[in-house]
Amino acid sequence: MAVLDPIPVTALRGVGPRLAQQLADYGIGQVEDLLFHLPLRYQDRTRITPIAALQEGAEVTVEGEVRLADIVYGRRRSLVARIQDGSGSLTLRFFHFSAAQKNQLQPGTRLRCFGQVRRGGAGMEIFHPEYRALNEPLPVAETLTPVYPTTNGIGQNQWRKLCSQALQYLERAAPPDLLPASTRLHFSLAAALRYLHAPPPDAPLAQLLAGTHPAQLRLALEELVAHNLSLLRLRERQQTRTAPALRQDRAQALQHALLASLPFTPTGAQQRVMAEIATDLARPVPMLRLVQGDVGSGKTLVAAHAALQAIANGYQVALMAPTEILAEQHRLNFAAWFEALDIGLEWLSGRVKGKARKAATAGIASGEAAMVIGTHALFQEDVAFHRLGLVIVDEQHKFGVHQRLALSQKAGIAGHPHQLVLTATPIPRTLSMVAYADLDCSVIDELPPGREPVTTLLIDSQRREQVVARVAKACTGGRQAYWVCTLIEESDALQAQAAEATAQRLQEALPELSIGLVHGRMKPVEKAAVMSAFKAGEVALLVATTVIEVGVDVANASLMIIENPERLGLAQLHQLRGRVGRGGGASHCLLLYQSPLSRSGRQRLTAMRESNDGFYIAEKDLELRGPGEVLGTRQTGLLAFRIAELPTHNHLLEQVQAIAAILQQGDPAVVDELIQRWTGTRQQFGGV
Known part of the structure; x- marks a missing residue:
């Protein structure tokens, strides 16, 4: 089968400049994009249901003759039509209607209607059904009717016409299968797309709605592989960059002094994570490490320990927090720890203004402030660092990627600063395999002794x-x-x-x-x-x-x-x-x-x-709300899945990693095409 060349949506019937712009705003510019714009759910319009057989809550297609139609004045003014089909009668009710619509519903007119049945005061009824007058017999739909994700200004009928035309192109030429043949779950890419846009009448609706049909699994697998590869590509790019090699031996005196001043001994988990970070910082490539720790597990001390390694090597450290309250808490902690070590600390937030702000930015630019703590104010234009070697981002999902990139570009060094990302919202393992494959992950899985569960x-x-x-x-x-x-x-x-x-x-x-x-x-x-x-x-x-x-x-x-x-x-x-x-x-x-x-x-x-276990809570949160809500605003677009769903498709993740590893060893062009197909330009921003 020939490969489908990029064809603009303007080649389709009915797509003028205005609709093309609406589609472009929605991320659809090529016919292939329409093929991957998959239905959310389906309606069964392949059979006519007798009115006598209607069940409350069902979506059905019925045919009947209008017996009466009139405007009724109750709590809300409505147009009410009554139709019969020989087995029973059904009420159609419209709260938004026109005089022309009332004139269409003349007694004796035969209608085909589709909608959801509900029980009313006078029997079964449908609110605002889709309907059309039948002047002659009309065949029923040959496939299940798709319901597509949409945006303002584009109706379902438009989507169906557009995707139907895209399927016609699919018959002549198809997007290439990029997964190894042994992993395609018995569906070629073209067959899976064709099935999901136009399922046969006997398709298992429950399976399709659950996202577990083999055609859906075939596409979900490919999408997850593409996302995983995009993150691995970002990780590779990160490893080609340079960063200051921050020697551990130079920091030992300061780090020992910090730990000796504490009224407690760090937990074994804290010490393990400190060692992992210290090893990363000593390498001449940028560290990009995510530290997960439940509330109260001691992430701030781990961050302070890492900060001392950068400071002892002559570099500055910036710690960003999403709120003033959190930033203020960090300022108090670091001030108490670093004052005795004679380390200059600067604080910058939106409420630091005038002369105080000028003094703060001057101290940051000159390098006098070795440790800088702040909020979004650190991103602003007038802030420039002397030698920024380490960026610590707390509650990272509340920051956008572009904001972190802006801070790295202010570093004042030839290479890139190291990045340490902290979160007190544990990320479920299944989710981190997909969303954080570009990061090294450390877990502080131990609470300080004596801490009683709440x-x-x-x-x-x-x-x-x-x-x-x-x-x-x-x-x-x-x-x-x-x-x-x-x-x-x-x-x-x-x-x-x-x-x-x-x-x-x-x-x-x-x-x-x-x-x-x-x-x-x-x-x-x-x-x-x-x-x-x-x-x-x-x-x-x-x-x-x-x-x-x-x-x-x-x-x-x-x-x-x-x-x-x-x-x-x-x-x-x-x-x-x-x-x-x-x-x-x-x-x-x-x-x-x-x-x-x-x-x-x-x-x-x-x-x-x-x-009280944050990881148990995180897994339940993922189960109940889905990955987009759990991750918040990471703003890479990497979790805006088209068909893959977590945790529904968790069972595919081990296979995803294996396939990604195979593809990485093969043709780089295949990897590029796969990433482009599913993530487009979004992947360029991840892992910054």
Whole structure:
């Protein structure tokens, strides 16, 4: 079969400049792109269902004769038509209609309709069915009808016409099979594409909807291989670059002094990861290492240990955090550790302005500041480094790739700085095999000794007074507590308590307590003042939105109340829970939920109650929400899968790695074509 040359979509019937631009904005410029624009689901329009056999919830095609049609005035004005087919009658209801539409539905007109059946007051009915008048017999569809992913301005009928034309090109010439023949799961690429765009009437719908049909597995396998190869290609590119070789022996005195000043001994896991990083930094190629560690596992100390290796070799270190609260927490920790070592530290955030900012940027540019800690402010144009040897990125998924690239370009050195990426949101192994194949991964899988697990309880919001009493008991007993709200302003629709209103009500209920309030709309200086007071013990109860998700470390806080937890993802809930249990003694997290809980909401909260293990939580999060949500905004586009789904296709991942290894040993042009087919230009930004 001939190979399909690149053909622009403008070669298809009905594609003018406007539609071509809409398709281009959606990432479709060639006919081949349409072949890989695969349906989300399918409708069965291959048979006519008798009205008497209709079942509630089913999507069906029916034929019948209009018996009456009229406008009905109830709670909402609607056009109602009644059709019969000899076996029974069915109501068609339209809330949005025109006079011309009413005129079309004249009694005696024969219609073919498609839609979802629901039970109404007068029997079965369909809201806003698709329909057409039958002037003569019309054959039914020969294949299942695809429903495509879409964007504003392009309807399903347009997609079907476009993809149908693309299939006609497929009959003449096809994209080449790029996987080894033994791994294609009994489907050629062309056969899989043809089947998925136009499944036969007897195709197993349940299997197709689950994403487990062999044709889907064939394409999912190829897509996962392409993504894996793109990341491996990025890793190869990284290894061809140069970076300063930071000798370990020069840093030993500083590192020993740091560890000797601590009131504890680093865990075995921390020491193992420190050694892995030290080895990487000593090599003349850029380190790109991801350190995963559960909340409270000691990632910050590992980062400080690595920073000293760069500083001892005469280079600067930049630590970026996504929020001012987290950046401030790092500043306090590093200042306490590095002051005794006589290491210059500079702080830069959006609230550092005027003369203070000029002084800070001057210290960074001159090299006087060996350690620089900040937020997104580090990316701004007026910031330039003297000799940046190591970039540490905390909670990396909250930063975009372009932002990290911008910082590396400010390094002021001939090569590239090393990069250390930290996350307190453990990445499931299955996901890291696909999304982080370009990174070396280290795991701090051990918590400091003496750290007690946090006890998590699910409490209905109707028992709110009992929770308030529990807060009063904890705080009057000398401990501190958090009360987390998920919205700042009142919202009747979401039935969520606002932080401001909650703080006021709690102050009325607990007049003896000092209560602070933190939310995202406060000025940074106001937030910092409240957080400092809480850390100093001057505030007993901190009412906050999720801005305290990461970076807040108050050992005396032993109680966390999360209101409306069903509105948050598992990873975020786990992060919030990690704000307590950081000191000695028992700590508790109370999930104050609204009844009734949805099925997914109950699954999330139950997982929280069952486990404190971040990796278990991460696997459940992946299972419930999918990879795009779990990874957040990595912004490489690498997880915008067209057909592959995790965890549905987890079982393919071992095979993916084996196939990728085979292809890497073969023709580089095949690898290039495979990457281009599935990721396009997106892969160039990964692993920066």
